[in-house]
Amino acid sequence: MSKPKSNNAKTISVALTLCLVCSVLVSAVAVGLKPAQLENARLDRNKNILVAADMYDAESDTQDDVAERFKDFDVEIIDLNKGNYVDDATLADAGIPDRNAYDASQATKNQALSDDLGNDDPAGIGRKPKYAKVYVKKDDAGKPELVVLPIQGYGLWGTIYGFLTLESDMNTIKGISFYEHKETPGLGARIEEPEWRAKWTGIQSYDENGEVATGVTKAGNPKDNWVDGISGATLTSRGVSNMIQFWLGEQGYKPYLDMLRKEGGQTVDTAETQANQSKQTAQPKTELAAKLPVANGKEA
Numbered sequence: 178m179s180k181p182k183s184n185n186a187k188t189i190s191v192a193l194t195l196c197l198v199c200s201v202l203v204s205a206v207a208v209g210l211k212p213a214q215l216e217n218a219r220l221d222r223n224k225n226i227l228v229a230a231d232m233y234d235a236e237s238d239t240q241d242d243v244a245e246r247f248k249d250f251d252v253e254i255i256d257l258n259k260g261n262y263v264d265d266a267t268l269a270d271a272g273i274p275d276r277n278a279y280d281a282s283q284a285t286k287n288q289a290l291s292d293d294l295g296n297d298d299p300a301g302i303g304r305k306p307k308y309a310k311v312y313v314k315k316d317d318a319g320k321p322e323l324v325v326l327p328i329q330g331y332g333l334w335g336t337i338y339g340f341l342t343l344e345s346d347m348n349t350i351k352g353i354s355f356y357e358h359k360e361t362p363g364l365g366a367r368i369e370e371p372e373w374r375a376k377w378t379g380i381q382s383y384d385e386n387g388e389v390a391t392g393v394t395k396a397g398n399p400k401d402n403w404v405d406g407i408s409g410a411t412l413t414s415r416g417v418s419n420m421i422q423f424w425l426g427e428q429g430y431k432p433y434l435d436m437l438r439k440e441g442g443q444t445v446d447t448a449e450t451q452a453n454q455s456k457q458t459a460q461p462k463t464e465l466a467a468k469l470p471v472a473n474g475k476e477a
């Protein structure tokens with residue numbers, strides 16, 4: 178009578194061992210693949226930055242082309258509320274030791290690095306990061322000729338992530354791309370299609386009073402500098418409209434774009450830096466540094 182008991186014990190111990198071995202294997206594979214996944218995400222992000230800047234040819238461009246062309250961009254971090262570039266010391270004080278690793282979406286999960294938007298949240302993002310990464314392509318004179326701005330907002334089924342590129346006047350839209358969303362293929366997911374994205378090129382973002390004057394209309398209701406919505410996908414179209422208006426507005430990149438226009442696109446100005454320093458000697462070093470336009474390095 179003791180035989181079946183011992184068989185049961187054996188079966189259970191074999192099953193447990195098998196479970197343990199499998200879970201160790203799965204964990205090891207997951208950990209081993211993590212760097213490759215992060216690298217793929219980085220390459221995809223860089224490709225989508227080029228798509229938004231109209232610098233990517235889906236037919237012919239290789240990963241090497243993407244890597245090479247992405248070198249044209251300076252990767253900067255800005256203070257969204259103040260509109261200025263932020264240097265490493267200020268970032269370190271804020272708890273961001275490595276600017277290359279900074280991820281504004283992750284920052285929205287950190288109370289110290291983001292602000293609750295409460296009811297003033299047309300894009301449906303909940304919290305706004307204090308700092309944002311922007312990608313700047315400069316001309317030979319060092320003036321920004323393209324500025325690629327990360328954007329995000331709620332569509333119908335989830336958050337849509339993308340990039341919006343402005344030309345040197347910080348008003349004309351050069352292009353737009355979307356790289357992550359949960360919208361339905363054939364309906365909301367059509368925001369990714371080149372034909373729809375092309376409608377944004379050449380649009381003027383602001384009116385003569387500096388107010389945001391673009392968005393997405395309901396399909397079939399044309400309006401100057403507004404993009405026709407996708408028929409059958411009114412809710413996704415509205416989500417895109419809200420996110421564009423939010424990120425171009427005061428809560429988004431407008432203070433930064435105003436700064437670029439005022440500075441004539443000069444992001445490095447030694448004379449002004451020195452003038453600011455002498456004017457603001459009483460201020461703590463980090464506060465002063467936050468006010469200065471500084472250009473930072475490249476990111477692979």
Ligand SMILES: Cc1cc2nc3c(=O)[nH]c(=O)nc-3n(C[C@H](O)[C@H](O)[C@H](O)COP(=O)(O)O)c2cc1C
Nearest residue numbers: 333360361364365366407408409410411412413414
């Ligand atoms: C299965 C399913 C998936 C849908 N996916 C989307 C979507 O991704 N985006 C969207 O705006 N509408 C989507 N809709 C349609 C919306 O529910 C809604 O009817 C539509 O946005 C209204 O657009 P219209 O006024 O242009 O017809 C979906 C509907 C169904 C049944």
